[in-house]
Every structure is written in structure tokens, then in C-alpha cells.
Amino acid sequence: MESQTPVGRKITLNDIAAGCGVSRATVSLVLRGSPLVNKVTRARVEEELRRQGYVYNRAAANLRRRTSSSVALVINELANPFFAEFAAGVDETLGAAGFVTLLGSSGDSAEREHAVLGSLIEHGPGGIILSPAEDSEARKVLAAVGTHTPVVLFNRELGGELPEYAHWDRLMLDNERGARQATEHLIGQGHRHIAFFGGHDHASSTRERHAGYTQAMHAAGLPVESHWRVQSTPTRMDAARAAGALFESSGTAPTAAVCYNDAVALGLMLGLHQHGRQAGRDFAVTGFDDIAEAAMSMPSLTTLSTAPRARGRQAADMLLARLRDPQAPSGTIIAPVELVVRESSNPLS
Amino acid sequence: MESQTPVGRKITLNDIAAGCGVSRATVSLVLRGSPLVNKVTRARVEEELRRQGYVYNRAAANLRRRTSSSVALVINELANPFFAEFAAGVDETLGAAGFVTLLGSSGDSAEREHAVLGSLIEHGPGGIILSPAEDSEARKVLAAVGTHTPVVLFNRELGGELPEYAHWDRLMLDNERGARQATEHLIGQGHRHIAFFGGHDHASSTRERHAGYTQAMHAAGLPVESHWRVQSTPTRMDAARAAGALFESSGTAPTAAVCYNDAVALGLMLGLHQHGRQAGRDFAVTGFDDIAEAAMSMPSLTTLSTAPRARGRQAADMLLARLRDPQAPSGTIIAPVELVVRESSNPLS
């Protein structure tokens, strides 16, 4: 059975050149679509390429041309549909531009992120799209990626200071405004005791959303009690576990919560259930992201639409623009978010 | 501001060799951890590597050594958490083995899949892990990837015949058994009119699950009406849209449905809602995959656990084994699945 296998070396330019009696240079010109080559010669070469089943070795070409045809995409939490959609958007746009995506996943650990970046950078990506781990630090990331590779930061800032010479681009969400809108919406539904639930305060995205919440509460003249701030890992599981903390204090129990993101909000809904409460009926909840299941959960989740797939395309576009013009001033885009009202924030019945 | 940037060429072995007065060969031996190098020399070289911030060019090394340090992962539907988890598992195992993952996404279109494979193969992956699009055909895939690159097929078979010489490995789920268990469970709950909902019959995974369903129905002496087979794209959205078809016929309306997968089951639940029914109360539903939200939905979803992250690690392990021993006979692993009973299949109240 093995003998049937069409084995042997991979076909190279030399094989094609030999096969139709021209030089390697000519074959290369044909491959790259040069107008210099005679029509007849071109046809002969193209036939030979097909006949031998030639596969272009892009790595060799990149080495010689000192170019890159890949981009590294490092995601903190691929299992979160928000980031999975983002990754799909990135890959879509990069693929259309002829780049391949080198995938890395940090599991929201700065240590893994560092190892992953160190490994990816050896494969010579033309650029990096990084959605940082919660505790990721600028200094460490810079050490891992060096100063030769452009970076687009997505979703949150790095901890610490980035040296001025590292002018990285940024694509962030309008976290403050989004959380403010969600909070105002709950206030409009009649709530007075509103918690801010989930995420860790050392992450910039969490701090910004918390700030938006605080602004709206202050603007409405509402007090904020300290036990209304419950932190958690931004996953559904950990949020469900942490839900009880909202009701353990001797202070006033909240009747609503602005959640760090949808994963946390869905986890909180489950946790509420376990504490004899039901979202959308005796407790109001808002999320952030508008992942697909937000519309499908019961009750459906009031949240902020962030269009993660579109954000992925946008991040890829930013990086492609940077590759075209490495000297352009670095930019920050704050993507708008939009409140989507559903059942989970119904007024109390 | 630009002038502050530490610019300039990337550092190569030549720079290091020149920087500490040894030859390129010696530096290379140090990098690769050869025991031939004198301790003192090694220390001097390592210091110089650090000082100049050397980054290994793995593409150049791969070219010279005729090796590969990448694996292509082509997923049909990255936005589906089942596949996102699978991808995370693949990346985890490949990364630990020193490989980088080249990501591709086909959006369940055989045409896009073909284009993606054609692009990825030019980057010289050592192997390919392919979760095929619904309508993907063996002949076309073989044409895209050639006969030099090992392939691990996940989740479903390709259409048509694969030539014997292409001995690809397979990792499949025990679809037939899983669907049979789900059906038997519903019968045990007292249901007699059970539909099979979602997926397209031209996909092998769908056919196998449908076969398991049919077996269980026949074994129990239950009839199967033709309008109890409703097809859909295996996404939540399309399933929600298709739900109505279960009740439009003049025949007996089903009281339960075995669904192709969790995405479809969750979509059906939503669709039921829109038709005045509620899963877990007046209609029973089972899924397939046990994605994270199956446990979290309301009602929680009775489904078949497939452990997608573990499957990802397993697929990567299969490919790594194949790279170690290209001549080993090709194998098929049928991963077991396990029924997880939750609220969505409660007996009718």
C-alpha cells in the first residue's frame, strides 16, 4: 500500500526550470506575474507548474525578499465567543490581504502570553494583534516582541508605561460611555441600589467601565455602597460562584447589577437562580459585548453591542495600514458601543 | 520622535559572531544547545545574544533543515464555541510541542475552505488539522493540500472517495451512539413523537446522528413521520428560523426533538418560545456537544458531552504522532460521548 504513495521531494523551481528548459529566474518571473516574460514561454512554464503540482514556498521567498506574509494574533480567552468572533474577523481580513494568521492563546495569563509572544516572534510575523491578558505589562510585552514589529492593542491597555519609541496602535471600546448608558438605563427602570459586578480592577477595561457606572450613579445623586463592587475573573463560571457576595453584607442589597461583560452577566444570572432570585423579574442585569447568546438567553440580556467580528476586521485593517506606512503616527480608535435593551433589565414586578 | 526609535536591521547570527569574535557556526551550535561548544565560549556567545537582543529566525532555520514548525488548523465555524474550544485545545498542545498554529476559517463553505487551504499550504505547515465544511469533498481537499502534508480530519468525513494512497488520520465523535442514547432517554421520559432537528443530511456527522436516532425509534417500535425531520444550517439563528416547520404539517406534532447539536438546540428553544411552547415544560429537547452555555441556558440543556478542548488536544497529539512516524498506518479514533441529563428533557408536566 505504501508503494502506491506518490512520494519524493517537494517540487521546486529547479524542477520546473529543468522540466521546460528555462532558467529558475524565468520561472520565478512567471510566478510573480512579471510582464517581462514572453507569452509563449509563460504558457509553457505555467503548464509545467501544473503538470508537476508545484507549490510555492512562501517562506523561502519571504527570506529572500525580507518580507513577511503572516500576522500573529494573540487572544486572552479564545473560548469566550466575543474573542472567537473577533479572531474570525481578524482572520477574514488578513486572509483577504494575503496574510496568514499565527494564532496564540494566553488563557488570560501574562506569563503564558509572554511565552506565546516569544515563540510567535521567531516565526517573523509582519505585525502582532494583541488582546492582552488581564495582568499583562507593557515592559514585558515590549521585551518579548522587540521594537521591529508593529503591534495593535485590542480591548485593554497594558499595565505600566510603554516607552515613547514604541508607538503602537490601539483599538479600544468606549467602555466608560457604555457602562454609563447601562447604568442610566437601570436608573430609568426605577432602580436605586445598583451594583457593579465582575472583572478585576487592575484591568483598564474594568476600571473604565466601573468609572462610567460611578459617573452615572453620582449624576443621579445615588449613593454607592462598597459591597456593591464584586470582582471576579471575567468568565461565566467564576461569576456564578461570586454572585452570593452581592447579598452577604449587612448593608442594603442591590436590586440590579451592571456587569463587566456578557459572560459575567450570564454567570450572575445563574448565580441569582441559586440564591432564589430571577433575573428580569426580581433583579435586573446588564452585560457588555452582545455575544450571540445574549439575545438567546432566558431572559434575554440587555447589553452593549460591540460587534466583535467587525472589531476584528478593523484591528486587521489598522495593522495592514501600519504595514503599508510604518512611519505614520500611531493612532487610537475608540469604537462606539450601543445599548441593546432586552428582558433582563425589565422593571421590577 | 521618530529619531528616538531604535531602528535598524534585525540582528542576525553574523552580528553576534562578529560581536564576540567567533564564527557563525559556533553561534548556531550555541543556539541549538550543542555540547560541542566550550563552556567559556558558550557563555560569551550567550551574553552577546542577550546584549544585542537577538531573535531566532525560525523560517531560515526551517528552510535549511527542511523542517517545519507550524501546523495549519482549518475550522469550519470558529464562532461556534464547540470549535473555538477545540481550537484552543489544539493550540495548547501544539504550542507545548514547539509548533505554531496557522489559523484558517472556512465559514462552512467548501469554496472558502479550498482557498484557505491553498494559501496555508504555501507556508509549509508540517501538517493540517481540518474540520471540514459541510459540503467539503475529498478530491478537492486533496488537490489543495497535495500528498506531502499529513492531514488529521476532525468531526466529519469528506464527501466522495479519498484515494488509497492518502492515508489520513481521523478523529470522529461517536455520533450514532450519542444520538441513540439521547433518543432512548427521551423515550424513557415518556415521549412517543420525537423529531430529529437540524443539520444537513449531506454531512456525515448529521447522517450518523440521524441513524442513531432512527435505530432507537425502531428498537422501541415507534414510527417516524417524515415531517419530523427538519434540516437547517447548524447555527442557532437558522435553527430558530426553522423551528416552525415541526408544527406546520397536518400530521402528528412531535413533543420532543433530538437536535443535531447544541447550537441548533438552543436555537430551537428560542423558536419554540416564538411558537408559544417552552422547552423543558411542554416540549423536550436534547443537544450534542455540551458547550459551556448548555449548562447555563434556561432550561439547562440535556446533551452529549464531547469535551471539545480535550478533542483539540487529542487531534494535535494525533498529528504530532504522525509527524514522528510518517509511515505508521493511518488510524481513526472514535471519541466516546456521554449523555448529560439536565432540565430541557424533563418529562411533560
Add this chain to the structure above:
DNA sequence: CTGAAAGCGCTTACAG
């Protein structure tokens, strides 16, 4: 319009 030659950044027998 086509070919000979040099070189991208590495590795690896082979001498010494």
C-alpha cells in the same frame, strides 16, 4: 526577453 550570479539567515558535515 532570458540566464548567471549573488544572497536572504540559517545548519551541518568536514577539516583542522
Add this chain to the structure above:
DNA sequence: CTGAAAGCGCTTACAG
């Protein structure tokens, strides 16, 4: 233990 040389599969001035 270290260095000189050849070569992985490409591309690109440069001659002709």
C-alpha cells in the same frame, strides 16, 4: 573545540 564552505528555495539586479 572551532571555522570555512556549501546549500535550503527563492528573488533580483545585471549582462547579454
